[in-house]
Amino acid sequence: MLHEAIARPRPADAASLAAWTLAAQVVDPEIPVLTIEDLGVLRSVTVTNDAVAVTLTPTYSGCPAMDAMRDDVLEVLASAGYENVSVRLVLSPAWTTDWMSEIGKNKLREYGIAAPTGHATVRGSGPAGPIRLTLAVKCPRCSSLNTRELAHFGSTSCKSLFECRDCLEPFDYFKVL
Amino acid sequence: MAADAPAAAHDDDHGHVAVDVTTLDAELIEGPSVATADVAEYALWLGDDSLILAQQLGAWISRAPELEEDVALGNVALDLIGHARSLLHYAGTASGRTEDDLAYWRTEPDFRSLHIVEQPNGDFAHTIARQFVVAHYLFELYSRLRASADATLAAIAAKAVKEVDYHRDHSTQWVLRLAQGTDESRRRMITALSDLWPYVEEIFRDDPLIDRLGGVAVRPSSLLPAFDAAIAPVLAEAELEVPRGFVASGGGRTGKHSEHLAFLLAEMQVLTRAHPGASW
Numbered sequence: 001m002l003h004e005a006i007a008r009p010r011p012a013d014a015a016s017l018a019a020w021t022l023a024a025q026v027v028d029p030e031i032p033v034l035t036i037e038d039l040g041v042l043r044s045v046t047v048t049n050d051a052v053a054v055t056l057t058p059t060y061s062g063c064p065a066m067d068a069m070r071d072d073v074l075e076v077l078a079s080a081g082y083e084n085v086s087v088r089l090v091l092s093p094a095w096t097t098d099w100m101s102e103i104g105k106n107k108l109r110e111y112g113i114a115a116p117t118g119h120a121t122v123r124g125s126g127p128a129g130p131i132r133l134t135l136a137v138k139c140p141r142c143s144s145l146n147t148r149e150l151a152h153f154g155s156t157s158c159k160s161l162f163e164c165r166d167c168l169e170p171f172d173y174f175k176v177l
Numbered sequence: 178m179a180a181d182a183p184a185a186a187h188d189d190d191h192g193h194v195a196v197d198v199t200t201l202d203a204e205l206i207e208g209p210s211v212a213t214a215d216v217a218e219y220a221l222w223l224g225d226d227s228l229i230l231a232q233q234l235g236a237w238i239s240r241a242p243e244l245e246e247d248v249a250l251g252n253v254a255l256d257l258i259g260h261a262r263s264l265l266h267y268a269g270t271a272s273g274r275t276e277d278d279l280a281y282w283r284t285e286p287d288f289r290s291l292h293i294v295e296q297p298n299g300d301f302a303h304t305i306a307r308q309f310v311v312a313h314y315l316f317e318l319y320s321r322l323r324a325s326a327d328a329t330l331a332a333i334a335a336k337a338v339k340e341v342d343y344h345r346d347h348s349t350q351w352v353l354r355l356a357q358g359t360d361e362s363r364r365r366m367i368t369a370l371s372d373l374w375p376y377v378e379e380i381f382r383d384d385p386l387i388d389r390l391g392g393v394a395v396r397p398s399s400l401l402p403a404f405d406a407a408i409a410p411v412l413a414e415a416e417l418e419v420p421r422g423f424v425a426s427g428g429g430r431t432g433k434h435s436e437h438l439a440f441l442l443a444e445m446q447v448l449t450r451a452h453p454g455a456s457w
Contacts (some may be wrong), residue, residue, distance in 0.1 A: 053438040061262075061333075062256050062258045091333060091336045092328075092331070092336075119338070124187075154248065154252075154255070155248070175343075
């Protein structure tokens with residue numbers, strides 16, 4: 001699948017894939033049900049001789065969880081015996097919620113956070129910016145679509161705050177970016 | 178901002194302080210990218226705008242009209258800090274300085290930020306008016322900077338444009354609510370726009386640096402038609418007029434600032450300067 005190849009560019013060679021599989025276990029410290037592979041934050045793992053080069057991309061420019069994810073990747077690879085590990089952050093191509101895996105979205109819902117709906121960007125050739133297409137947000141508790149946004153910004157950069165008009169509970173929504 | 182390798186620990190007037198060797202943050206951008214002097218100056222312009230505005234917005238946390246607004250302005254500030262870190266990191270590659278060197282160890286004549294971002298927070302309407310102008314400007318800027326001939330600036334812009342799109346929407350909603358709310362909220366919104374508008378002209382002024390940068394930079398004057406077109410329908414719906422009046426002298430891009438910036442920097446820099454290299 002073309003989309004999966006962009007969202008989760010797993011390396012082709014066995015040595016790199018083994019290191020990728022280890023790095024892919026690292027979770028988001030704020031949303032510990034999601035791995036960095038589910039998120040699409042893990043961008044590349046390359047093993048050459050004994051050196052491992054990992055690249056990650058931040059979800060949001062100022063996301064403070066990036067430092068923790070970087071440290072955790074270093075730790076998981078070091079404890080597996082890799083001695084020479086480097087982790088770099090890259091900004092391009094810019095991360096998008098379109099890269100979140102379906103498995104990740106299901107885990108997010110079970111965790112009580114509504115998963116991003118719709119797609120993030122329609123890129124034109126002109127100067128127009130990204131166009132967000134957001135569908136109705138489903139309550140992660142009672143599955144009602146009768147919900148409304150309380151606040152654009154939530155407990156972390158990636159979330160906004162919603163409430164369900166049927167079960168009356170507030171909930172976090174992982175907003176489309 | 179990575180800080181490891183404890184170098185020394187000592188007691189000072191403020192108690193026990195561990196002083197670490199602060200290391201360069203990991204390279205943010207793919208590939209070896211060192212900015213030329215002109216590109217670094219341009220990155221400094223944009224990075225300083227975001228840094229100063231983020232510092233201003235941080236002051237609202239715990240003081241906004243409602244809890245959701247504390248969170249919103251804090252999130253907007255966090256995005257702007259992210260942009261500032263990327264831009265200042267890149268600017269620093271030209272002179273061997275870190276993003277922290279640039280943020281904490283320059284004085285106001287070395288800052289290149291626009292006057293609009295150093296305007297005081299004022300009441301909530303003033304902060305919203307400032308957000309409304311700056312977020313719309315940044316959205317138009319980053320939309321075009323994505324096509325910069327400089328790959329690093331293009332990458333930072335492609336990331337930032339998606340975030341400032343939310344900031345633009347946030348401020349727009351508040352302009353409408355305040356203008357169409359009570360008589361008092363409308364009066365404050367009108368006052369805020371009128372107080373702020375003298376500082377709008379500087380945003381779209383072309384500096385000689387822009388001529389030298391060619392396809393690397395976005396010509397500020399070229400953004401004005403799109404900016405006007407974006408804010409016009411909002412102001413029309415809010416039944417607000419674009420204030421007409423005097424134009425402030427500006428000069429932020431050459432290091433001329435009002436007294437506001439000195440107080441802001443004093444607060445932002447005091448801790449780092451009191452405890453160089455400290456981490457916690």
